[in-house]
Amino acid sequence: MDKFTTLSSVAAPMPLVNIDTDMIIPKQFLKTIQRSGLGKNLFDEMRYDNDGNEIPDFVLNQPAYRKAQILVAGDNFGCGSSREHAPWALADFGIKAVISTSFADIFYNNCFKNGMLPIVLPPEQVAILMEDARKGENARISIDLEAQTVTSADGQEFTFELDPFKKHCLLNGLDDIGLTLEKVTAIDSFEAQAAQARPWV
Amino acid sequence: MPKTLYDKIWDAHVVHEDADGTCLLYIDRHLVHEVTSPQAFEGLRMTGRKVRAPEKTIAVPDHNVPTTPDREQGIENEESRIQVDALDRNAREFGVHYYPVNDIRQGIVHIVGPEQGWTLPGMTVVCGDSHTATHGAFGALAHGIGTSEVEHVLATQTLIQKKSKNMKVEITGSLAPGVTAKDITLSVIGATGTAGGTGYVIEYCGQAIEELSMEGRMTVCNMAIEGGARAGLIAPDQKTFDYVKGRPHAPKGAQWDAALAWWKTLKSDPDAHWDKVVTLKGEDIAPVVTWGTSPEDVLPITAVVPDPASFSGGKVDAARRALDYMGLTPGQKLTDIEIDTVFIGSCTNGRIEDLRAAAAILKGQKIKPGLRAMVVPGSGLVRAQAEEEGLAQIFIDAGFEWRLAGCSMCLAMNPDQLSPGERCAATSNRNFEGRQGRGGRTHLMSPAMAAAAAITGRLTDIRDVMAQTV
Numbered sequence: 199m200d201k202f203t204t205l206s207s208v209a210a211p212m213p214l215v216n217i218d219t220d221m222i223i224p225k226q227f228l229k230t231i232q233r234s235g236l237g238k239n240l241f242d243e244m245r246y247d248n249d250g251n252e253i254p255d256f257v258l259n260q261p262a263y264r265k266a267q268i269l270v271a272g273d274n275f276g277c278g279s280s281r282e283h284a285p286w287a288l289a290d291f292g293i294k295a296v297i298s299t300s301f302a303d304i305f306y307n308n309c310f311k312n313g314m315l316p317i318v319l320p321p322e323q324v325a326i327l328m329e330d331a332r333k334g335e336n337a338r339i340s341i342d343l344e345a346q347t348v349t350s351a352d353g354q355e356f357t358f359e360l361d362p363f364k365k366h367c368l369l370n371g372l373d374d375i376g377l378t379l380e381k382v383t384a385i386d387s388f389e390a391q392a393a394q395a396r397p398w399v
Numbered sequence: 400m401p402k403t404l405y406d407k408i409w410d411a412h413v414v415h416e417d418a419d420g421t422c423l424l425y426i427d428r429h430l431v432h433e434v435t436s437p438q439a440f441e442g443l444r445m446t447g448r449k450v451r452a453p454e455k456t457i458a459v460p461d462h463n464v465p466t467t468p469d470r471e472q473g474i475e476n477e478e479s480r481i482q483v484d485a486l487d488r489n490a491r492e493f494g495v496h497y498y499p500v501n502d503i504r505q506g507i508v509h510i511v512g513p514e515q516g517w518t519l520p521g522m523t524v525v526c527g528d529s530h531t532a533t534h535g536a537f538g539a540l541a542h543g544i545g546t547s548e549v550e551h552v553l554a555t556q557t558l559i560q561k562k563s564k565n566m567k568v569e570i571t572g573s574l575a576p577g578v579t580a581k582d583i584t585l586s587v588i589g590a591t592g593t594a595g596g597t598g599y600v601i602e603y604c605g606q607a608i609e610e611l612s613m614e615g616r617m618t619v620c621n622m623a624i625e626g627g628a629r630a631g632l633i634a635p636d637q638k639t640f641d642y643v644k645g646r647p648h649a650p651k652g653a654q655w656d657a658a659l660a661w662w663k664t665l666k667s668d669p670d671a672h673w674d675k676v677v678t679l680k681g682e683d684i685a686p687v688v689t690w691g692t693s694p695e696d697v698l699p700i701t702a703v704v705p706d707p708a709s710f711s712g713g714k715v716d717a718a719r720r721a722l723d724y725m726g727l728t729p730g731q732k733l734t735d736i737e738i739d740t741v742f743i744g745s746c747t748n749g750r751i752e753d754l755r756a757a758a759a760i761l762k763g764q765k766i767k768p769g770l771r772a773m774v775v776p777g778s779g780l781v782r783a784q785a786e787e788e789g790l791a792q793i794f795i796d797a798g799f800e801w802r803l804a805g806c807s808m809c810l811a812m813n814p815d816q817l818s819p820g821e822r823c824a825a826t827s828n829r830n831f832e833g834r835q836g837r838g839g840r841t842h843l844m845s846p847a848m849a850a851a852a853a854i855t856g857r858l859t860d861i862r863d864v865m866a867q868t869v
Contacts, residue, residue, distance in 0.1 A: 214720070215713035216593055216693050220831040225812045229463065229478035231437035231485050233546075243833045248819070272713045274594040277627065278831060279810075280529040281435065282545035300594055303629050304529060304543050311547035361561065363421040374547070375448070378555045381415050381423060385451075385557060388414040388425055396411075398650030398658045399427045399455075399522065 200313040201371035207267035211331035218278035237290030262334030276305025401668035427522040433486035435527030439550035440489040456495035466802035506778025506804040509533040509746040516646025520635040535632035536616035564674035566599035570607035572681035580615030581845035589697030596628030607681035614752035625694040691721035740823040741772040745809040748826035749777025760850035766798040767856030824852035
């Protein structure tokens with residue numbers, strides 16, 4: 199997994215609340231058996247018309263945002279299905295961080311498995327960053343994971359909360375399964391005890 | 400210290416706890432379907448890892464499978480076929496329990512699990528599917544996970560987790576006639592919003608919940624995720640034990656007695672701490688439908704389409720966008736909304752009791768001419784039982800298509816889809832833009848309400864239909 203340390207980028211504004219995983223990657227693209235290649239279908243039904251042509255008004259079709267690595271989004275981003283195809287599609291497009299007032303639980307967890315940082319900030323700070331995002335190339339947002347800060351285009355610094363374990367894994371690009379398998383003796387002994395206590399499982 | 404039911408199940412499954420509270424949680428049952436697992440099995444293959452506990456892993460194809468009677472001839476859509484074939488190959492290669500498409504036990508993973516007795520009280524249950532919360536109806540801690548976590552559970556039989564907070568949702572009193580489990584769960588989401596449960600595990604309790612059947616409890620827990628909660632659960636009681644007993648994978652003999660003794664302790668202590676409490680009066684809950692593109696867009700069927708200006712914050716624009724997408728006008732009566740499709744099925748409402756409720760309304764009736772209506776049973780066994788009880792014939796006589804088991808038009812990954820602008824009365828769980836097909840418009844409701852809508856061709860108050868048939 200790629201490490202995440204710092205990031206400075208144009209941010210794409212998506213103020214709509216409750217952006218769900220069906221919007222992020224519609225189900226017809228879940229038929230893949232691979233993780234890669236979903237970026238071209240990110241936000242497919244908002245991004246392309248019925249004939250597959252780009253809808254010029256959609257934010258990621260605008261020249262300023264085609265290479266955005268940050269999304270600033272409305273409340274409750276990523277609600278709905280558990281599909282990890284949502285962060286895969288965002289990552290494949292080039293998005294490395296999403297900033298919102300809140301995220302749906304499964305989407306939030308899925309981001310970290312893919313080297314992507316979801317950042318929760320209070321509404322007034324998200325509003326400032328949303329304004330920056332609307333300025334396109336004229337306002338870059340910076341993120342420092344180690345310091346847990348987001349810096350707006352005019353230098354206002356906002357601190358965000360993050361679980362220390364998730365931060366550690368992201369900073370170092372660590373694979374969860376490898377870490378867990380280091381505790382295999384604990385799993386073995388739990389399993390042995392559970393087989394005694396709850397043999398019907 | 401007094402504990403909630405969630406606390407008790409959690410504590411019984413902690414393998415290891417770090418100083419910062421990050422836990423390794425043991426997983427008793429891992430359910431697998433074809434959409435969210437291929438990359439996980441491929442990950443195992445690439446790293447030379449095995450499935451740690453194949454005997455606790457159950458695979459069944461459901462999302463992509465066609466539900467038309469000709470599906471024995473194979474899946475026409477190449478991508479869907481590749482995905483179902485991949486599950487078949489992975490299930491056999493890694494030696495997990497498996498119900499292939501042509502097995503009568505095949506069905507929606509969340510219907511198959513309880514039906515086969517894989518889901519038991521006090522268990523931890525996960526699946527790469529957000530509606531895993533369904534299994535919480537048995538007093539199991541059950542939630543959806545992403546594909547990386549699917550791979551993690553396959554390889555280690557554990558999940559890295561931080562504990563959620565405890566939320567109590569109490570439904571006091573009894574439900575009025577015509578009001579169902581679906582109306583409870585939608586009304587709760589309407590009251591709390593789709594993010595109201597974020598960070599919490601919900602325990603549903605109260606007289607109205609106790610009075611529900613197991614099928615109804617599964618409907619309630621199924622949509623916990625739509626309220627943002629990690630999981631929803633209900634304390635097991637005699638109804639739970641009666642449902643579980645005798646199922647193929649339920650414990651038997653002395654093990655049954657031992658299990659039952661533990662299951663009876665699985666309830667929240669009277670003075671347990673709740674981080675959040677929501678209470679609704681059962682008698683105040685009306686038959687409801689959704690009008691927008693989020694499950695929180697819920698109103699009693701007697702209401703009118705709301706004015707976006709009546710909301711605040713970001714919801715104003717979201718509601719405006721939703722009405723534009725849904726083709727509705729503020730002030731329009733919900734009962735004046737005409738539909739062209741009816742879908743009865745899904746992990747929310749594809750169980751035998753749901754089909755009974757719909758058939759009770761449809762008996763001796765015909766669907767409105769020109770309407771497309773389908774019933775998709777949740778499993779092959781539900782389908783067989785419905786045929787035995789004569790329900791299938793009622794649906795067919797009324798003009799419904801009688802389908803084979805699968806997820807079908809709930810998420811439209813198979814050929815069952817809405818066309819742009821088509822409007823559907825659906826018993827499923829999500830009314831998101833494009834959920835049932837690009838440009839399709841979804842109104843969520845109970846099976847009886849969907850059946851009533853099929854007869855009249857518009858959203859209909861079930862109580863009016865009941866008054867006529869009495």
